[in-house]
Amino acid sequence: MKKVLVLCITFYQKVLSLDSGFLPRIFGASRPTCIYYPRCSEYMKEAVLVHGLIKGVGLGIARVGRCTPLHEPGVDLVPKVR
16 A cells, blocks of 8 residues: 555655656646755655655655745654654
């Protein structure tokens, strides 16, 4: 299941993402949108790979929730396994 989710995220990044996707560039809609580094989709993918499906998705959803104009932009790395 973890591999399927990582493949879905990779598909999103390469095809649909406004930051780096193939389709938005074709239609002229490509623009930087994420205020954090790494981008939210990359963060979710790394969190799933490091922490597993449940905790990784939870960390990814929390990250997307922080991606608002009210938060300071910057580097936000996936926490390491303890």
